Amino acid sequence: MAGDYLVPLLLMVIVQIGYAGMNIMSKLAMDTGMDPFIHVAYRQIFGTMAIAPFAYFLERNTRPSLTKPILFQIFLCSIFGVTVNQITYFVGLKNSTPTVACALSNITPAVTFIFAVPFGLESLGLRTKAGQAKIWGTIICVGGALLLSFYHGHLLDIGQSSIHWKYAQDANQSSTSSNSHGSSFLGPFLVIASAVSWAIWFIIQARLSKLYNAPYSSSALMCFMSSFQCVIIGFIFNHDISSWALTPSIRATSTVYSGVVCTALSFCLMSWCLGRKGPLYVSVFSPLLLVIVAILSWALLREQWYIGTLVGSIMIVMGLYGVLWGKNKEMQSENDTNIPIDLKVIDIKELKAGKDDIESLFFKQTEINPQATKITSKSTEGIRE
Structure with missing residues (x-):
């Protein structure tokens, strides 16, 4: 049926648009002087408030018992998958551009593959096409990330947008006056660190999902634990109480939007698509976020493109699809060999x-x-x- 094809497609496009909006608004909020540590703390608080009702009403009759080992694994997930992942990502976003941050975040499947091999969750398969695709895809991904991080090259003349957005103009004035763009190396490095943290979370979450099959409840607990962690870290790095004020309005808008749309709503939509189409279907939409963010950054933030940014982004996307293609072929081969008696x-x-x-x-x-x-x-x- 057409609905079986169009509905998941539409929902995944909505998810990517939602994440693109988060990158743009979060960049604007931090360019106005908002501390990224404070931004992350508020996001966890609003995210916990948004996802808790889903956890209570959808899983109150099916939620497994919460043991100490499971609670400890949820705690580890909150550290690597939420606190470290988002702090490094948003500090990296503050010191780079939304396009660079989104491009580098696409190396997560390749980094996950590197970490999964020693734990026995993935096999190299050097003699198979699937294994070779994963290995070469990983190499191309990492190479693109290094190129994007260390090489700019010539500026691409793609013209200037005629769109004038008040929030963007105010943020550009604030960032210019405070010179808050930081090091061109620090931003990409921290985004790569975010991808590494995200990959570690995948390893832990793979085991947790088998022991505690309640995704909404575990996510609510992760966000709840991370709220305390991020608030404590935020106060350690910024003692000024006035810095926690959600003014100007872009700060309140970006934090509420990030928590509600990118934590609660996007998780529900992706969970629905995962149950019907599988993880590979959800993964292939990641490069769409890069395209949307690149267009919005050029149109709204006057972001400039360089040769290194373009070539590095293309390499990362090619490597990503190489890893995903290899994983898909490997899963098909496993399904063919594990056939019960018909x-x-x-x-x-x-x-x-x-x-x-x-x-x-x-x-x-x-x-x-x-x-x-x-x-x-x-x-x-x-x-x-």
């Missing part, structure tokens, strides 16, 4: 076999396909009948 081809009503005949049929099948060792309880009950 009992549907047997006419149950006409099969007049005793116990010995059924066992003979089973062992003949396993001789042909050693992986076919699973008989569903439903099928065996049908044969017994």
